[in-house]
Amino acid sequence: xxxxxxxxxxxxxxxxxxxxxxxxxxxxxxxxxxxxxxxxxxxxxxxxxxxxxxxxxxxxxxxxxxxxxxxxxxxxxxxxxxxxxxxxxxxxxxxxxxxxxxxxxxxxxxxx
Amino acid sequence: xxxxxxxxxxxxxxxxxxxxxxxxxxxxxxxxxxxxxxxxxxxxxxxxxxxxxxxxxxxxxxxxxxxxxxxxxxxxxxxxxxxxxxxxxxxxxxxxxxxxxxxxxxxxxxxxx
Numbered sequence: 001x002x003x004x005x006x007x008x009x010x011x012x013x014x015x016x017x018x019x020x021x022x023x024x025x026x027x028x029x030x031x032x033x034x035x036x037x038x039x040x041x042x043x044x045x046x047x048x049x050x051x052x053x054x055x056x057x058x059x060x061x062x063x064x065x066x067x068x069x070x071x072x073x074x075x076x077x078x079x080x081x082x083x084x085x086x087x088x089x090x091x092x093x094x095x096x097x098x099x100x101x102x103x104x105x106x107x108x109x110x111x112x
Numbered sequence: 113x114x115x116x117x118x119x120x121x122x123x124x125x126x127x128x129x130x131x132x133x134x135x136x137x138x139x140x141x142x143x144x145x146x147x148x149x150x151x152x153x154x155x156x157x158x159x160x161x162x163x164x165x166x167x168x169x170x171x172x173x174x175x176x177x178x179x180x181x182x183x184x185x186x187x188x189x190x191x192x193x194x195x196x197x198x199x200x201x202x203x204x205x206x207x208x209x210x211x212x213x214x215x216x217x218x219x220x221x222x223x224x225x
Contacts, residue, residue: 034213043116043202043216044155087154099168100145100214102154 003027003090004103011109012082018075020106022088025069032091033064034100035073037084044087044102047073078110116217118203124223127193133220135186135203143167143209144186146178147202149219155202161186162209193224 005023012018024033034049048055048062050071055062061074075082087105091098116137125131135144143162147155160168161180169178175197177189186203200221204214 036214041200043204043218044214045216046213049213085154094168098209099157099160101157105154 004088006106009107018078020073034089039084118217133188137205141205145204149200
């Protein structure tokens with residue numbers, strides 16, 4: 001089972017920041033939080049990941065709470081092309097490595 | 113080259129047919145994955161290969177048979193599928209199994225009649 005909980009859908013006005021929350025209260029100390037998005041009928045696309053520090057790249061910022069039980073993905077200036085399903089994932093450990101289990105995701109609608 | 117390619121893009125097959133899906137990457141990644149995605153659902157992990165060896169089989173029925181002939185190629189052989197197996201089949205790769213981002217292909221849309 002996925003270890004994350006996300007709202008099923010959110011709206012955002014074009015040009016504004018989109019803040020997508022994720023709860024992962026059972027995360028273990030060495031498990032990373034990953035974010036992917038999937039635009040309709042395409043394969044998922046990696047956005048960002050982090051362990052406990054906040055992270056930023058050219059696409060987004062990731063804010064992880066100090067207790068690591070939740071995180072927020074921030075798209076600073078959303079565009080219409082950011083309309084997609086956003087998946088927050090905690091990679092689960094197994095013998096030999098990690099596996100990626102997708103949760104239900106948040107469907108983000110960016111409106112003009 | 114930072115691309116994962118999948119062929120064919122679309123496949124229609126009958127329940128008695130045998131077909132194969134192909135996935136290829138030339139990024140030097142040593143972990144490769146198959147996912148199945150039904151409409152309006154998240155991708156579900158099926159198989160994971162690490163260094164051409166099967167690491168994870170998520171209790172997938174034997175009518176799906178994966179194969180990793182070399183570090184760049186991943187196949188999914190299909191035989192005696194059911195209509196409920198109709199879905200988007202996604203391939204992904206990552207540098208190693210232990211971490212790193214996964215790069216996904218565009219998927220093969222499979223319809224079983």
